[in-house]
Amino acid sequence: MIWMIIGMAVVTAIPRFLPAVIIDFIKFPKWVDRWLNAIPYAALGALIFPGIMSVKPDAPQIGVIAGMAAILLAWLNLHIILVVGGAIISVFVLTL
Amino acid sequence: METHAYKRMEEINRLHMVKKGIFAGLPIMVGYLPIALTYGVLANNSGLSILELTMMSVFVFAGAAQFLAVGMVAAGTGFIEIITATFVLNFRHFVMSLSFVNRLKNIALRAKIPLTLGLTDETFTMSALYRKEAKEDYASWFYASLILTAYASWVGGSLVGGLLGDVMPERLSESMGIALYAMFIGLLLPSIKKEHKIAIIALIAIGINTFLQSLGMSQGWAIVLGTLLGGMSGIWIMNEEGEDA
Numbered sequence: 001m002i003w004m005i006i007g008m009a010v011v012t013a014i015p016r017f018l019p020a021v022i023i024d025f026i027k028f029p030k031w032v033d034r035w036l037n038a039i040p041y042a043a044l045g046a047l048i049f050p051g052i053m054s055v056k057p058d059a060p061q062i063g064v065i066a067g068m069a070a071i072l073l074a075w076l077n078l079h080i081i082l083v084v085g086g087a088i089i090s091v092f093v094l095t096l
Numbered sequence: 097m098e099t100h101a102y103k104r105m106e107e108i109n110r111l112h113m114v115k116k117g118i119f120a121g122l123p124i125m126v127g128y129l130p131i132a133l134t135y136g137v138l139a140n141n142s143g144l145s146i147l148e149l150t151m152m153s154v155f156v157f158a159g160a161a162q163f164l165a166v167g168m169v170a171a172g173t174g175f176i177e178i179i180t181a182t183f184v185l186n187f188r189h190f191v192m193s194l195s196f197v198n199r200l201k202n203i204a205l206r207a208k209i210p211l212t213l214g215l216t217d218e219t220f221t222m223s224a225l226y227r228k229e230a231k232e233d234y235a236s237w238f239y240a241s242l243i244l245t246a247y248a249s250w251v252g253g254s255l256v257g258g259l260l261g262d263v264m265p266e267r268l269s270e271s272m273g274i275a276l277y278a279m280f281i282g283l284l285l286p287s288i289k290k291e292h293k294i295a296i297i298a299l300i301a302i303g304i305n306t307f308l309q310s311l312g313m314s315q316g317w318a319i320v321l322g323t324l325l326g327g328m329s330g331i332w333i334m335n336e337e338g339e340d341a
Binding site for chain 1: 285300315
C-alpha cells in the first residue's frame with residue numbers, strides 16, 4: 001500500500017512542478033501567453049460539465065438543476081460561499 | 097531607526113498578504129471539508145488504515161484521483177493500474193501549472209516549486225482569479241496561504257473522516273457532492289459577466305470534453321484536451337494581460 005501511495009504521489013507531483021522548472025528557460029510568443037491566460041476558464045468549463053451530472057448518478061437532472069441555481073446566485077453577485085450553500089440546499093430539497 | 101520602521105512595514109505587508117490568501121482560500125476550505133470527510137470514510141471502509149489514508153492526502157493531494165484509487169483498491173485492482181489511472185487523471189495539472197507559473201515570473205524558483213505542488217483544480221482556478229496579486233510584493237506568501245488553507249482542510253478532513261467514520265447523515269453528505277461544482281460555477285460566472293467572450297472559451301471546453309467522453313475517452317484525457325483546445329480559442333479572444341480583450 002505504501003508503494004501505491006508513493007507511486008501516486010510521484011506521478012501527480014511531476015506534472016505539477018515540471019512547468020515551474022522549465023518556465024525560466026522559455027520565452028513564449030504572445031499568442032501562447034493568450035492561450036495560457038484562457039486556460040483557467042477552459043478548465044472551469046471542462047470541470048463543470050458533464051461531471052455535474054454525476055452528483056446523483058441515477059438522477060442527472062438534479063446536478064443540472066442545482067447548477068442552474070448556482071448560476072443564478074452567482075449572476076446576482078452573491079459571495080461564492082452563498083453560491084455553494086444555495087446549490088447544496090437545492091440538491092437537498094430536490095432529493096426530499 | 098529608519099531601517100527598523102522599514103522592516104516593520106515589510107512585516108505588515110507580508111501579514112496582509114497572508115491574511116488575504118487565507119480569506120481567498122476559505123471557500124475552498126468549505127468545499128473540501130465534506131468531500132474530505134467522505135473520502136476518509138470510504139478509504140477506511142476500503143481497507144486503508146488511518147495512517148495510509150491520511151498520508152495519501154498529505155502526499156497526493158488530489159481529490160478525484162484519491163477517490164478513484166480507493167474505489168480501485170476496494171475492487172482489488174493492481175497498484176500499477178491505479179498509478180497509471182492517477183497519472184492520466186492528474187495530467188491536467190500540467191496544463192494548469194504551465195498557465196500558473198507563466199503569470200508568476202517575479203517569484204523565485206524555490207518558491208514556485210512548492211506552490212505548484214499544491215495546485216489542484218480548485219487552488220489553481222481560485223488563484224487564477226487573483227492575478228493582480230501576482231505582481232504585488234509577497235505574492236508567494238499570498239498564494240502559499242491560499243493553498244495551505246485548502247490543504248489543511250483536505251488533510252484534516254480526511255483524517256477526521258477516517259477516525260470518526262460516518263458522522264454525517266447520508267442525505268447531507270450526498271447533497272454536498274454539488275459543492276465543488278457550485279464553486280467552479282461561482283468562480284466562472286463573475287468573469288463571464290465582466291466579459292461575455294469568456295463564455296465561448298468555457299463552452300468550447302465543455303463541448304469537447306463532453307464529446308470525447310461520449311466517445312469513450314477516459315475522463316482524465318478528455319478534460320486535458322477540453323482544457324487545451326477550449327483555451328486555444330483564447331488566442332483570438334484574450335489579450336496578453338489576461339484581462340478582457
